[in-house]
Amino acid sequence: MTEQEPLVRNANFEEVNLGLPEKVALLEAERCLLCKDPKCITGCPVGVNIPRFIELLSQGNLSEAAHCLLNDNALPAVTGRVCPQETQCEIECIRGNKGLPVAIGYLERYVGDWVRGHSSQQTLQLAAPSGRKVAVVGSGPGGLTAAGQLARCGHDVTVYEALHKPGGVLVYGIPEFRLPKKIVQEEVARLQQAGVKIVCNTVIGRTYTLPELREQFDAIFIANGAGLPVFMNVPGENFKGVYSANEYLTRVNLMAAYQFPRADTPVLKGQCIATVGGGNVAMDSARTAKRLGAESSMIVYRRTRKEMPARAEEVHHADEEGIQFEFLVAPVEVLGNEKKWVTGLKCVRMQLGEPDASGRARPIAIPGSEFVLPCDVVVVAVGTRANPLLTATCPDLKLNKWGNIVVDDQGMTSLPGVFAGGDIVRGAATVILAMGDGKRAAKAMDAYLRSAPLARSRTG
Amino acid sequence: MPDIVAKAQLSPNVTRLDVVAPRIAQIRQPGQFVIVHRADGAERIPLTIADADVRAGTIALVIQSVGKSTQELVALEPGEAIADIAGPLGNPTELIVSGRALCIGGGVGTAVVHPIAQGLHRRGVGVLSIIGGRSKEWVIFEAELGRLGEVNVCTDDGSYGRHGFVTDAAKDALSAGGIDIVYAVGPVPMMRAVVNLTKPLGVRTIVSLNPVMVDGTGMCGGCRVGVGGQTLFACVDGPEFDGHQVDFDLLMDRLSTYREFEQQALARCKDGICKIGLK
Numbered sequence: 001m002t003e004q005e006p007l008v009r010n011a012n013f014e015e016v017n018l019g020l021p022e023k024v025a026l027l028e029a030e031r032c033l034l035c036k037d038p039k040c041i042t043g044c045p046v047g048v049n050i051p052r053f054i055e056l057l058s059q060g061n062l063s064e065a066a067h068c069l070l071n072d073n074a075l076p077a078v079t080g081r082v083c084p085q086e087t088q089c090e091i092e093c094i095r096g097n098k099g100l101p102v103a104i105g106y107l108e109r110y111v112g113d114w115v116r117g118h119s120s121q122q123t124l125q126l127a128a129p130s131g132r133k134v135a136v137v138g139s140g141p142g143g144l145t146a147a148g149q150l151a152r153c154g155h156d157v158t159v160y161e162a163l164h165k166p167g168g169v170l171v172y173g174i175p176e177f178r179l180p181k182k183i184v185q186e187e188v189a190r191l192q193q194a195g196v197k198i199v200c201n202t203v204i205g206r207t208y209t210l211p212e213l214r215e216q217f218d219a220i221f222i223a224n225g226a227g228l229p230v231f232m233n234v235p236g237e238n239f240k241g242v243y244s245a246n247e248y249l250t251r252v253n254l255m256a257a258y259q260f261p262r263a264d265t266p267v268l269k270g271q272c273i274a275t276v277g278g279g280n281v282a283m284d285s286a287r288t289a290k291r292l293g294a295e296s297s298m299i300v301y302r303r304t305r306k307e308m309p310a311r312a313e314e315v316h317h318a319d320e321e322g323i324q325f326e327f328l329v330a331p332v333e334v335l336g337n338e339k340k341w342v343t344g345l346k347c348v349r350m351q352l353g354e355p356d357a358s359g360r361a362r363p364i365a366i367p368g369s370e371f372v373l374p375c376d377v378v379v380v381a382v383g384t385r386a387n388p389l390l391t392a393t394c395p396d397l398k399l400n401k402w403g404n405i406v407v408d409d410q411g412m413t414s415l416p417g418v419f420a421g422g423d424i425v426r427g428a429a430t431v432i433l434a435m436g437d438g439k440r441a442a443k444a445m446d447a448y449l450r451s452a453p454l455a456r457s458r459t460g
Numbered sequence: 461m462p463d464i465v466a467k468a469q470l471s472p473n474v475t476r477l478d479v480v481a482p483r484i485a486q487i488r489q490p491g492q493f494v495i496v497h498r499a500d501g502a503e504r505i506p507l508t509i510a511d512a513d514v515r516a517g518t519i520a521l522v523i524q525s526v527g528k529s530t531q532e533l534v535a536l537e538p539g540e541a542i543a544d545i546a547g548p549l550g551n552p553t554e555l556i557v558s559g560r561a562l563c564i565g566g567g568v569g570t571a572v573v574h575p576i577a578q579g580l581h582r583r584g585v586g587v588l589s590i591i592g593g594r595s596k597e598w599v600i601f602e603a604e605l606g607r608l609g610e611v612n613v614c615t616d617d618g619s620y621g622r623h624g625f626v627t628d629a630a631k632d633a634l635s636a637g638g639i640d641i642v643y644a645v646g647p648v649p650m651m652r653a654v655v656n657l658t659k660p661l662g663v664r665t666i667v668s669l670n671p672v673m674v675d676g677t678g679m680c681g682g683c684r685v686g687v688g689g690q691t692l693f694a695c696v697d698g699p700e701f702d703g704h705q706v707d708f709d710l711l712m713d714r715l716s717t718y719r720e721f722e723q724q725a726l727a728r729c730k731d732g733i734c735k736i737g738l739k
Contacts, residue, residue, distance in 0.1 A: 162677050164497050164504070164544040172679075201546040203677055207483060227679040231691070238684055238691060238710055240717045247680035255674065256501065261728055264503040264529050265674075266721035340713050387678050389696060 001106050006320035010290045013176045013258060016317055017081070017109075025110040029058035031095060032102050039092035040104060045436030046079075046145075048072040050089060050104055057111060066115045069108065074148040075141060075435065077116055077183045080109025082174060082280075083432045084311045116186055126194060127154035132449045135160065135217040137204045137390065140168020141431040142223035142422030144191060145438030146445075150221075151194045153446045158217075159196060162203040165254065168225055169431070172254040173246070175284050177291065178314075181253075205389030210397065210418070219417045219445045222405060223438060226423035227387035231380055232276065236334030241268055241342030245281045245381035252288050270377030273297045274345050276331055277381030278308035279428075283315060285379040286323045298324040300331060300373065302350050302363040326373065328352070330365065334378055344374045384428045402427065411441030412448070419445055461541035465518055470600040471593065474524050474568050475534040476510070482517030484509065484547050490579035491553030491668065491700050495676040496521065496533065497544035503529045506673045506695070509548060510571040511578075511604070522571035522600070528725040549676045550699045554666060555579045559640035560586040562633055563605070564626050564654055566646025567593055570601045572668050576643045581608040588612070588639075590629045592646075596620030627653045639663055644703065648712050655703040665703035669694050671714055686710040 002018040003009070009016050020028065032054040040050045049072055056065035069076050085105035093101030132155045136143045139161040150157045165171050167184040192198060204210065204224065213220055229244030231237050243251075248267065251257040255265035273289035275282050278301035289297040299318070301308060304327045308315060319325075326347075333346040349369035352361035386403035398406040398414035404427055405413055405420040412419050421437025423429055466478040484494060488509045497504045511520035525531045536542065553576050561580050565573035570591045577587045587609030593599040596619045605611045612629050613621030622629055627650070633639060634657060642665040644654040651667045658665040671683040671694050678696035685694050686707030692698065 162546065163675060164546070172675075201544045203546060203549065206547065206549055206677075207487075227677065228693075228696075229679070229681040231681065238686065238714065240714060244681040247674060247682045250674055250680050255504070259501075260721065261725050263501045264725065266718050266725075268717070387696075389677060 001103075003317075006317075006322070009177065010287070010321035011293075013291055015180050016177050019113060020106050020110050025107060026058060026060065028103050029054045029107055032058065033094055035094060039094070040089040040102075043088040043090075043092040045088065045432045046073050046439050048089075048108070053111060054102065054104070054107055057107060062111065062114050063118070065111050066118070069111050070115065073108075073435070074145045074439075075187050076108050076112030078112070078141065078170060078179060078187065079432055079435065080105055080112045081179050081183075082311075082430075083108075084430060086312045088432070116183065119186070119190065126152055129156070130154040130449065132156065132218045133158070133216065134445065134449070135213050135220045137213075137220065137222045138162075138168055138224040138422070138424075139166035139188070139198060140223060140225055140422065140434060141170060142434035142438040143168065143221065144187065145435040146221045146223065146421070146442040147196045148191055148194065149439055149442030150445060151191065151196050153442070155446070155449065157196045159191075159198045160202040160204055160208075161198065161200045162224070163254065164200050166198050166200060172250045173281065173284070174431075175249065175253055175288050177287070178284065203389060205391070205393045209393035210390060211394060214415070214418065219449055220419065221438070221441050221445060222390065222413070222418065222420040222424060223422040223434065224387060224390055224424050226384040226404075226428050228385040229380070230383045230385055232331055232382060234331055234333050236336055236342075237380075239334055239336035239340050239342045241270065241336075241376055242334055242378045242380065243268075245275070245277070245285045245379050246384065248285055248379045249281070249288065252292070258292055267292065268377050269293055270375070271295045272375045273377045273379060274300050274373055274375040275379040275381055276300045276345075277383075278303065278310060279381065279383075280310045280314055280430075282379075282381035283310045283318050283323075285381050287314075287318055287321055289377070289379070290321055290323065294377075296324060297322075298326055298373070298375075300326045300329050300345065300347065302328065302330040303352065303360065304328060307360045328363065329373075330363065331378075332370070335372065342376055342378055344372045345378060346370060346372050384423070386424055386427070410444035411437060412444060417448060461543055462545045463541045464536055464538050465516075467536075467538050470522065470571075471598045473526070474522060474571075474598075474600055476571075477521045477523065477534070477536065478513075478518045479521060479542060479545065480517055481519045481545050481547075484545070485512040485514050485517050485519050488512050488519065488548040488575075489552035490555065490575040492548035492550045493676070493699060494519070494521070494545050494547030495549060495673070496542055497546075498529070498533050498536070499543045502532065502543075504674055504676070505529055505533075506549070506670070506676055506699075508572040508575070508668070510574055510601075522568060524568040527722045528729045531726075531729060546676065549695060551697070553579060553643070553700055555583060556585055556641050557583055558585060560588065560638050562630065562639045562642045563587055563589045564630055564642065564644040564646070564650075565589065565591040565601070565605075566626055566650040567598065568600070569646030569650070569668070570599075570605070572645040573643060574601050574604055576645075577605055577608045588633060590614065590626050590633065592616070592626040592629075625653070626650065627657060630654060631657055634658065634661055634663065641666065642703075643667075648708055648715070651703060651706075652708040655706070655708075659704050666700050667703035667706060668700045669698055669706065669711060671711060672717060684714070
């Protein structure tokens, strides 16, 4: 894939990957062996019929390839950019046994982008109106996927979004240089054309409670994300210059703080930024810091490169853009000056021990190894917890001990007709897993709506 | 988009906007706020719901214009609209059900005290309000609070009411006795001074905190405040807290985070670059 040069792109917010040229895409598509028993499909959380869309692409039949892809995946231009293909579909590819697997992600993006340029040829086929009303809470990847599927089934779908723009993490979290916001807007517009209503500025749990929604709708899909940042719980964490990754990225992405003062929302730029964590959100933060003009931007991670949960491509891009990596290091304190501005991170060195519950080697602090990493901004990207606003308004909704919603294998919660998916169920996970949940729940909701008596008529 | 239906200048730098928001008007409770996003490119700012008219479907926003964002907001006129209003957010005020409450408002904080006094009055709780400003023209919500109970006004320069700070009047009211709870909203030094008065007396004191916020739903954690040695989020855990537990130094300090940016934005605004000024 063609990319912007690392030392050019780390000073702008334009997209890093530039997409495959047509000739390369068709050649790459021809590498697919069209396996009779395709393992790649089993690796895909939404079960895209990968060999089929690639076969149609290799024949140059873009319209059919797009039709095939969209049938399984509502947001191909998004997932083609943000999926961890190397641990999902591509790792299963037989081609990978000898040489490189088929670049499924790049091909998905190619077809997804073709759809964007030919939207008039790809209208959603809608079933006859079912007369059933469905609410979707949250307009992130899980909510949008479910909304699209439910609309196709003929249901009357309303999506509620707490922020002023739809897209959830695709808009506030993932930076422009990885996923241009225009793509999210186009995907949302496509859903609206299919009759999906999107209502912003509506916080379920505050503006309306879940019981109120249940009176208005026949079924509900909750996909409000894991919207509560976790901090490190170390001294000095409230000094000026310490951000949660959520805040840092929201300021820059949703509020366009990189354009300050043309945009009104500011962000502390800093000369030397330390981002704590090893996931995609940490990579996004560290790479954003560089683009905001930081002289140095480093990732502080308590395990090694091998254990980092981030996508391989993001780590590779971060490397190229001059992000420094401090591995086997854990912060124990944020240091500040007399005016309480951040001046550094006091850290300890770690060594890896036995695997923990997650299967990854457990990091153990080396006694007496304390040292200081000087920095003036700290971004904490160590995860998120379940946001309690919605669940607090509905005590009957069964939660696990971390506050995540408990669902059955169909995605249904302890309340009949109320389904949930994505991070509010899983804890912090990926875009594609949320989409998989949305797709699965939509199917179960459709079956529920067609079999169950109308909830609304019961409650009057 | 929520339309502005009325506008009033309450003091030299405080403006009231009545905005159409029927759902929020219907369900808002004392102590709750909204996040206001004026237009594309504007900041999201938290504003307390000072009053609501359920029948008209409007809420009252009382805005102290201190920076570019608030100046542009108060430059809007009836007939114009605010792009986005989300709410009601935050936890409702902890209201006592009987007895007598002292409501203390300083400057624009008086508008935040008003819905609390409304809620108390509705429950039959006796309300004594002590409100203050620099001078007569800076005193707001006197008539509204007067409908809910006795009001004592203080001015720093003695141009109206009692000469002195609200804390002076509060001290007298507290020593007269019979106060079951205190609600204090205003500048941080004022709230701190009130808390210093009530703590030794053991009178429960609720304060409303106004840290920097972005989303207002718990997502960003920018509104971290220290309460009882714990870090809490003002947007989902507050915005009102037990004043005796609040770390006011931390609040003051974190409020100063973007001072340089605010001055830069304001200077640009004064130079006529700001959008509203160009009209």
